[in-house]
Amino acid sequence: MNSETTTTLSQRDAYKLMLKEYPDVMDIVQMCQILDVSTKTGYRLIREGKICCIKVGRAYRIPKAHLFTYLCIGC
Structure with missing residues (x-):
């Protein structure tokens, strides 16, 4: 018998792989x-509060985890 192993990624893991070149x-x-x-x-x-962020001085910083939340990954 030939058994094939099929690997399926969760949506969260797929996005982690796709966004790995971006900083946290x-x-x-x-x-x-x-x-x-x-x-x-x-x-x-950001202004409407749909994506949570951190304001550093005048600049916004968005943690990757908050972007995942916006995209409803792992909800």
Whole structure:
């Protein structure tokens, strides 16, 4: 008998692999690249509280975990 092993990734693991080249805490431009939206839309998502972030001075920093939450990964 020939048994084949099929590996399936969870959605969370798949996103971790796809986003591994991005830092754990990213800036607004990197977040917008991942979501494929304009920076204007990215700032709106943050302003509306849809994506949680950390404000450092005048700059926003978005932890990758918060982006996963926005994408409902692991919900």
